Amino acid sequence: MSGGDNLEFEIRPNPAPVAASERAALLANPGFGRIFTDHMVTVRYADGKGWYDARVEPRAPIPMDPAAAVLHYAQEIFEGLKAYKMADGGVAMFRPDANALRFVKSAERMAMPPLAPAAFLQSLREIIRIDQDWIPQSDEGSLYLRPYAFASEVFLGVRPALEYLYLVIASPVGAYFSGGIKPVSVWATPDYTRAAPGGTGAAKCGGNYAAGLSAQADAIEHGCDQVVYLDAVERKYVDELGGMNVFFVLDDGSLATPPLTGTILPGITRDSVIKLAERAGHQVVERPVSLDEWREGAASGRIREAFACGTAAVITPIGTIKSLDGEFTVADGGSGEVTMALRKQLVDIQRGRAADPFGWVHRVL
Numbered sequence: 001m002s003g004g005d006n007l008e009f010e011i012r013p014n015p016a017p018v019a020a021s022e023r024a025a026l027l028a029n030p031g032f033g034r035i036f037t038d039h040m041v042t043v044r045y046a047d048g049k050g051w052y053d054a055r056v057e058p059r060a061p062i063p064m065d066p067a068a069a070v071l072h073y074a075q076e077i078f079e080g081l082k083a084y085k086m087a088d089g090g091v092a093m094f095r096p097d098a099n100a101l102r103f104v105k106s107a108e109r110m111a112m113p114p115l116a117p118a119a120f121l122q123s124l125r126e127i128i129r130i131d132q133d134w135i136p137q138s139d140e141g142s143l144y145l146r147p148y149a150f151a152s153e154v155f156l157g158v159r160p161a162l163e164y165l166y167l168v169i170a171s172p173v174g175a176y177f178s179g180g181i182k183p184v185s186v187w188a189t190p191d192y193t194r195a196a197p198g199g200t201g202a203a204k205c206g207g208n209y210a211a212g213l214s215a216q217a218d219a220i221e222h223g224c225d226q227v228v229y230l231d232a233v234e235r236k237y238v239d240e241l242g243g244m245n246v247f248f249v250l251d252d253g254s255l256a257t258p259p260l261t262g263t264i265l266p267g268i269t270r271d272s273v274i275k276l277a278e279r280a281g282h283q284v285v286e287r288p289v290s291l292d293e294w295r296e297g298a299a300s301g302r303i304r305e306a307f308a309c310g311t312a313a314v315i316t317p318i319g320t321i322k323s324l325d326g327e328f329t330v331a332d333g334g335s336g337e338v339t340m341a342l343r344k345q346l347v348d349i350q351r352g353r354a355a356d357p358f359g360w361v362h363r364v365l
């Protein structure tokens with residue numbers, strides 16, 4: 001069950017938007033998550049009333065009571081997706097319907113009222129339309145969309161809140177890899193796990209990220225770019241990185257990726273990679289892969305490539321793995337052929353440079 005199917009968005013244009021010349025200067029080098037557009041979407045929820053007061057309004061600080069429930073018990077969920085300039089000059093989103101469904105699932109896990117997918121999709125179209133001048137023109141840039149919701153009720157008791165706020169903000173982003181794609185190194189943390197069976201690993205909630213910051217800091221201390229988590233029960237099997245799912249390419253051309261048993265986030269990029277790989281004739285097996293199998297497979301040549309995937313970086317080769325048992329590389333530690341071919345197929349569909357046989361591209365403008 002979800003609510004807000006028939007929301008009408010009231011449009012309040014920003015009376016003082018960023019000047020065109022300043023916007024152009026910002027878009028020349030946007031980085032990631034540093035600059036924001038002129039507007040935001042807000043929708044309120046109250047128990048007994050449902051979702052109401054949907055607006056597109058000037059981006060501004062939101063007043064918060066110090067006792068707002070989210071600040072104490074972290075009842076919060078989010079999504080992340082991109083709007084792209086297409087090869088023909090139009091604008092599209094990639095699989096936003098999948099984000100809408102995942103947002104419903106995350107809400108259910110966190111005992112929050114789900115927002116109807118139709119309202120979620122409408123909110124994205126509204127902010128893209130009003131802030132379309134903020135979409136980078138470059139081949140690599142995009143407008144990153146961040147829908148999120150949190151408990152806004154003023155109450156310190158521990159129970160699901162009775163009031164929520166849903167927002168969408170938008171941030172122009174540049175190429176994730178400036179100067180070409182570089183394989184990442186990962187630290188297989190012996191100290192931390194990301195999610196246990198029955199926990200919140202499959203929900204996209206801020207709390208999962210807060211709990212991962214120490215592990216990520218450790219990874220950097222060990223000279224690695226990212227942390228890779230092992231399962232919480234046996235501490236043997238690869239779960240995922242802090243914000244990306246993992247794939248292995250084997251010497252028989254098949255792919256392996258950890259199964260969705262509730263402890264990893266069901267990535268939309270992960271799902272897209274599975275479908276693209278199968279279309280290209282690769283067998284894809286969803287099964288547990290242990291760190292030992294990874295190490296031995298890299299040594300024997302059974303595992304030829306490994307990569308991580310998610311919306312922000314799309315597909316990133318994994319070159320080096322460090323753990324308490326030492327360090328190893330996959331093949332020569334470079335970018336694998338299958339990895340890079342899948343990346344190109346995915347990005348070409350996203351940008352409208354290749355046919356879209358799965359109906360993934362949603363035109364907005």
Ligand SMILES: *Cc1c(COP(=O)(O)O)cnc(C)c1O
Pocket residue numbers: 080204240241242243244245265266267268269270309310311312
């Ligand atoms: C968002 C996220 C991913 C990637 O999901 P996509 O839908 O592909 O962007 C993977 N792992 C975690 C923990 C995430 O939060």
